[in-house]
Every structure is written in C-alpha cells, then in structure tokens.
Amino acid sequence: MVIGRKHLAALVLGAALVGWVIPWSGVIGISASTGHWKLTDWFLHWAMRSSVRTSAIGIEVPPLEEGMLPMAAGHFEGGCALCHGSPAMPPPASVRGMLPVPPDLKEVIPTWTDAELFQIVQHGVRFTGMPSWPVAEREDEVWAMVAFLRRYPDLDGASYRRLAGHAAHQSRDQGRVLETCNGCHAPDRLDRDSLVPRLDGQSQTYLRDSLAAYAEGMRPSGIMAVAIQSLTEQERAALAVHFSERTVRGVNAVALSNQTGRGEHIARFGDLDRRIPACMSCHDRTNGNPAYPRLAGQPAAYLAAQLRLFVDEKRGGGPHRALMAKVAANLDDSDIKAVAEYFSARDPSADAGPDHIVPASVGFSSRGR
Template identity: 35%
Template sequence: MRTALKLLAALAALGLLAGATVVGFGLYNTSARQGHWPGVGAVMHTTFKQSVRLRAPGEEAVPDDLAAPDRIALGALHYQSACAFCHAVPGIPRSATALSLNPQPPHISEAVQAWEPRHMFWIVREGVKMTGMPGWPADGHDDEIWSVVAYLEAVKGMTPEDQRALTGARLGRSGCTACHGEGGRSTNSFVPRLDILTSDEIVAALSHYSAGRRPSGMMQEVVSRLDDEDIADLGREFGAAERPSASLPPGSDEPGMELATRGTASVPACIACHGPGRQSGAAPAPAIAGQSRDYIAIQLRLWRDGKRDGGPRAELMRKSARALTDGDIEALADWFSSLDQVSAN
C-alpha cells in the first residue's frame, strides 16, 4: 500500500512539474491559427454541453409568449446588431474574420438546432469562457434575453426571405426606427414609444444607458456607438421640446385606474408625476399613458425587483414599486396602455 501511495504521489508531482513547465516556458502554442492538442477540443465541447444542460432553467421559466411576433422581431434586431458579426444570419455566410476565430463560432442556423429555448437562454445570459461569447451585459434583464431566444427559436425554421422581412438591411444609427418605429411611434409591444417623450427625457435616458446607470443589454449595445452629439441629435429627432398633452379620462371601477389615480398607503398615485392630469407642482416624469402593456409591466417589475435605475426620482420609484404585487402591475399596465396619448411630434 505504501509503495502504491508513493508511486501515486510521484506521478502527481511529475504531472505538476510537467504542467508548470508547459506554462512557465510557454510550450503550449496559444496561436489562433493552431488547433488544440488532440482530444482537447472534444473534451472542452463536451464540458460545455454538459454544463449548459446542468445549469439551464426548467421548462417553467420559458415565457408563454415566446412565439409572439413582437418578441421575435425585437430579438432579431438586437441579434443583427450584436451577434450576427460572428454567427451570421440565415442565408448569409459567416465573415472571413469569424471563420478565423478559434474555436470557430457556428453559423446560427446550425448552432440553434441542438438546443431547447431554456438552454439558449442560459448560453445567451452566461456566455461561454474561452470562446469570445460574452455574457449578457445587464444583470436581471431576463426579458430582453427571452426576446433574443424567441428569435433564435424561430431561426430553426427560418428562410433567408423570413430573415430579410424581419431586419432587412437596417443597421447603425438608423436602426433606431427599426425598433422604435418611424418618428418614434413604435408598434412593438416590448419597445417604448418615443414620440410621447420630450427631447430632454430621451437624452437623459440615453445618457443613463451610456453611463451604465440604467442597465439594458440591448440599449447599452446601441449607445456604445453613440457620442454626446449623436445623443443630442436623437433627442431632437424623436422628442419634443414640451410635454405632450393628455387629459384624465372619466372615472371607472377599473383597479388600475384606482391605483394610478389614488394610490395606497404604500404606493403614491402614479399620475401625480407621470400624468395624465399631472398635479400642478409635482416633479414631472416621463409619460406612461399610451405606452404598450408589455413594456409598462416589464419596467414596473424591473423597478420592483431593484433592476432598474437612472434619473433623479429613481429611489422614489424603487420604493413605490416595491409594494406592488403582480396583480397591481398587470392592472396598472392594462389601464395606462388603454389610454390615448397625444403625440409630441
């Protein structure tokens, strides 16, 4: 037994010495032009697959609206901007630079075939070490990730014509209208309307994204290509100098209206700052009336869960949203989204 233990100890010492020699003298060639030693690539790929399957969330985490066209469209536009450089899109080959990476990023049409939505969610959120695949830039913004996953799931049966219908050739700064619509009049339920915001509110939001004070994996990617002058130009292009007008509708017994107009002991009346019918002297905040139901609900959950920041009233919003139940959020989203908002443009 002692002899066997001594032999194992000696082998372990030799292994450590060999490893230290390879590292210390640079014997392992890290050039991207050279492949791994035999077997290393297979071991790493198997480790990756098993790691994803072990850690991915359960089926219950997949949103019921994963196949919603608005989700797929939003995910497609973000993918086109942030991911297509490496993985390409249906009908378009990978670039020569992408093909020179080691390991080589798979074409998206092939990459999605082996994975379920819950697996793709984990990969997009966490990224993959030693591959160049980054994790999602904004912690806690799972809804953004699910929109990308919705697109990736749709890719499994997507033709090049389907891809062009989703994104066309819309890239760069002009891509603002791809998500937010012409003149900022978005019809995508997961994207805010800009036409009912002021220029100053749009500039403030973009500045908060740029500084990292308002996390968003999608918007932080967009603003990374903008400077202060671009941000000011976009504020002027999509916003208005004055707050758009909107009047408070007649009373009703809707729970959303009751909560929005009267509040509770823990939740101040939303309309006091956001309108419509904003109280005189109250600190003005961005308009909510006329925004889509999905967008309002998502933002309220982010505030409640401590995942949203930005602006001088951030602490007030966090305290107010902390007391909201899921039912409260749904009721507020239903009521505000049902209101007509006069465009600022």
C-alpha cells in the same frame, strides 16, 4: 523496492516541474490556424454540453411571446450577426479563422432546450468568442433572445429583416445612429405586445436622462448598452431633441379588458390604503415634471415589464428612479396589468385626461381581448 514518502514527494515534485517546463518551453501551440486535435475538439464540446445541461437544471422557462422578437432581433443584428451571420447576410470570411468557428445557428439551435439556450446567452461560453449577456440582472432580455433564437431556424432573409427593422437594411459599418434607433423604435413596429417603448413626443429631459442612465450603467439593459456604446454625449443629446420633436401619432384601438376601469382608478386616484399614489399626479403631461415619461399610448407589454422590473428592484433610470421604486413596491401583478392596459389605451396625441381613452366603438383590431 519499497516506495517511501521521499519517493512520492520526488514524484510529485517532478511531475509539477514537468508540468511547468513544458508550457514554459513554448512547444504547446495556441495558434488558432492549426486547429484542435480531434480528441481535444471532442472533449471541449462534450464538456461544454455537459456543463450547460447541468447548469440549466431547474431553470423555469417563462412564456416566450411574439412581442419579444423584434427587440431581440435588433440586438442580434447589432451584437451577434457579426460572428454568426444572419438569414439576411452570411458571416464575414474573417470569422472562419476563429477557433472554434462560430456555428451555424440554424443547425445548432434545435439541439438545445430553451433553458439551455438561456444558460448560454446569459453566461456565455469560456474559451470561445461567445460573451455573457452585457447586463446580468436583465433576465427578461435574455428570455426575449431565447424566444428569437427559437424562431431563428425558420426565418428567411425577408422575415428576418422585418423583425430586425432598419438595422438589417444597412451595412454593418454604416453606423447610422438614427436608423439604428428606428430599427426598434419606429412607431409602425410597436403594437401593444411590444417590449420596446415609443419615443416620439417624450420630453428632451426624459430622453436625455434615460440615455445618460443607460450610458452610465444606472439603468441596466444589455440591449441598450450595446446600442449606445459608441455614442457621444452630443449624439445622445441630438437624439433626445429629434425624438422629442417627432409628431406623436394615435394608437391603434384595441378592445379594453375588464381591468381597465381599475387601472383608470389607480391612475387617477391611486390607492391610499395601500400607499399607491395616483399615476397621473406625475405622468399627466399637462402638469407633470418633464423628467417623467409619457405613458399614454405605450405598449401594454412594455409598461407591464418596466413596472415588474421596478417591483423586482432591477429598474434604474434618471434622477427620480428612487421615487418610482417606492411606488412600485406596493403594486401586485393585477395592479400592473390594469395600469398597463389603461395607459396603453390612452391617446398619446391628446393625453390630457381620462376622457381620451379610445372608446369601445371605434375601430377595434382583431387582437382585442
């Protein structure tokens, strides 16, 4: 028998018809309660691992530092522990009915490389409950989560609570907004390596504008998007009032690097040849616009990270964000480090001029450079 074109066409049409009729009939089960066939389960996991491995090729892993951990831990407690549980609390019984069941991270994290963890956290996994990162452009936040996940297998309940702060001390349905904020922003949790800003003493205007920018997507942040997603405008305004009225504390003195003098020059005088205006022309609270943030005493790592986001055109904000974007475009990395060092060393409780830099003879910590 000779198979002609008509036979081939009929075969293709028949296969397509069967492929449509079988799903239409409803005989293919989609119930999570029945689970997968072992072959299906193996195939899906094999395909996922292969996809992640290939997608992670060429990803450059930045230094994973201690300052990344608290911010990521707070986000994990609010956005991830509900399914995966945490060292402080097991996952709720209801997640056992998910297909696939969220894995025990202490078991699976060691099987992935840093680049592969980045790929999973950044993009999520199809056909599971694992979502992509809320804001695609904030790769710095994703790397912070990778740093936290790398540490995760070694955490016990107490060490996890210390990293996650207040967020891990309350029940998941308690929803106490202020305590959630303090989980990351409590002053005693913010050393110079922190990527989280100090909120105490910022103006109501700046805090209100910042929260509105997060809520409206004008200032991209996956961590803040999750943290404030359920807040009303009135609640955001109340938070702005609360933090603006809190007492501003001095910072722990740290040894100043050789770059601080350069940072002071840029802060006070700018660099006109490179079209860099003086930072203090806007950020000196004695004559500045209340819509501009207080920089004195902020963690150096936070300031440097935010300036790099401006340089990379990934940092939005309030109504004056375009002005700062133009300023940052002319900064190089050495400028950023110097300015961050300088403002981090200023006393936020005074913040009246360059003479308030913490002197080198006063109580330096062992973390000085």
